[in-house]
Amino acid sequence: MSVSLDLLKSQMNLTGTADDALLAVYIAAAEGWIVGQIGKELATFETIPAEITLATLQLASHWYENREAVLVGIDGNEVPFGVRDLIRSHREWEL
Numbered sequence: 001m002s003v004s005l006d007l008l009k010s011q012m013n014l015t016g017t018a019d020d021a022l023l024a025v026y027i028a029a030a031e032g033w034i035v036g037q038i039g040k041e042l043a044t045f046e047t048i049p050a051e052i053t054l055a056t057l058q059l060a061s062h063w064y065e066n067r068e069a070v071l072v073g074i075d076g077n078e079v080p081f082g083v084r085d086l087i088r089s090h091r092e093w094e095l
Contacts, residue, residue, distance in 0.1 A: 002048040003027050003056045011057045012064065023064065030059035037084070039092035055086040 001024075008023055009015070034055055035041055042048060 001027055002031060002042050002053055003060065007053075008057060008060055012061050019064075023060070026060040026063045027056065029063065030056045033059060034087055038087055038090050040090075049090060051086040052090060055083045058083055058086075 005020055005023055005027070008027055014023075031042060034052060038052075042052065045052075
């Protein structure tokens, strides 16, 4: 994982361990989504870029706060504003 559980909990101002397993799933899912978007594994980076770390934190936090696939009565976004912008420069483009 490029993002530790402690870093995500710090991002979200969470204490305690009750949701640690759930948070680990969100980190893994966010990293998987990012890998799918940029077209390369995070292990290929010598050092994980800060933009990818921040995107992972934002996406995992978003999914934790919005746990259901359907929102009723409010506007929702597929991914938080700016996540795609953060990872765009690290995308492998094919011609």
